[in-house]
Amino acid sequence: MKIYEQIIADFGFSREKDEESAKLLAELGKGKLLDCSVLNIINGREVAIIGGAYSGEKISGDLVITAGKAVERFPLIPSVHVTDLEESAEKLLELEKNGCILVIHAHGDNMERIREIVPKLKSFVATTQSYPFDRVYNFGGFTDGDRAVIIAKTFGAKKIRLYGFEFEKAEGLKLKKLKWAKKILEMEGCIQQKSS
Numbered sequence: 001m002k003i004y005e006q007i008i009a010d011f012g013f014s015r016e017k018d019e020e021s022a023k024l025l026a027e028l029g030k031g032k033l034l035d036c037s038v039l040n041i042i043n044g045r046e047v048a049i050i051g052g053a054y055s056g057e058k059i060s061g062d063l064v065i066t067a068g069k070a071v072e073r074f075p076l077i078p079s080v081h082v083t084d085l086e087e088s089a090e091k092l093l094e095l096e097k098n099g100c101i102l103v104i105h106a107h108g109d110n111m112e113r114i115r116e117i118v119p120k121l122k123s124f125v126a127t128t129q130s131y132p133f134d135r136v137y138n139f140g141g142f143t144d145g146d147r148a149v150i151i152a153k154t155f156g157a158k159k160i161r162l163y164g165f166e167f168e169k170a171e172g173l174k175l176k177k178l179k180w181a182k183k184i185l186e187m188e189g190c191i192q193q194k195s196s
Helices: 002-011 015-028 036-042 068-072 089-097 111-120 144-152 172-187
Strands: 048-049 063-067 080-083 101-106 125-128 159-163
Touching: 002 172, 015 101, 015 125, 036 063, 036 080, 036 101, 036 125, 036 144, 048 080, 048 144, 063 068, 063 144, 068 080, 068 089, 068 144, 080 089, 080 144, 089 101, 089 111, 101 111, 101 144, 144 159, 144 172
Parallel strands: 048 063, 048 159, 063 080, 080 101, 101 125
Antiparallel strands: none
8 A cells, every 4th residue: 555655645546436447347346246255266387478569479388367458468368367458359359259258447536437448347356556445456566467476376377477567668658657557566576677
């Protein structure tokens, strides 16, 4: 929560909006919210996590987690997909139909997407960046990419390999978000801090 406080101060985000969005996700997801124990499929596995800069490189691992729009470039159905709903509803429905566990994140800016997409889905794991409640979890992380990595770590991945994680190639707000993602992953010991 200390990191979250720093992030909302840095970006001027509204905690109230984040919490409103999480409540909306829980409300519209009533009866669809999965217990986070479904993510125990990660335990003891070698996990490949596909980030937004993925460009088709060969991957290694026995379980795949995709993050956000990276799933649109990844040719296979992942086991888990972590998203704040920027992809098309069609893509998310296709993933669900093919057995992928969706981890859907609520934040102040995606309430419209939650209203549009959640009624069409059958089940998902719900996450928030504010205080967790009921079956709405906070595993940590900020962007889809670093949240996916922290989920893999939290649920006991034996090894985590990152593909398409590029923290410098962006501009403006996107670059600022990626800097936080990188900082969080360094703090979690998921990537090495480069000594300058």
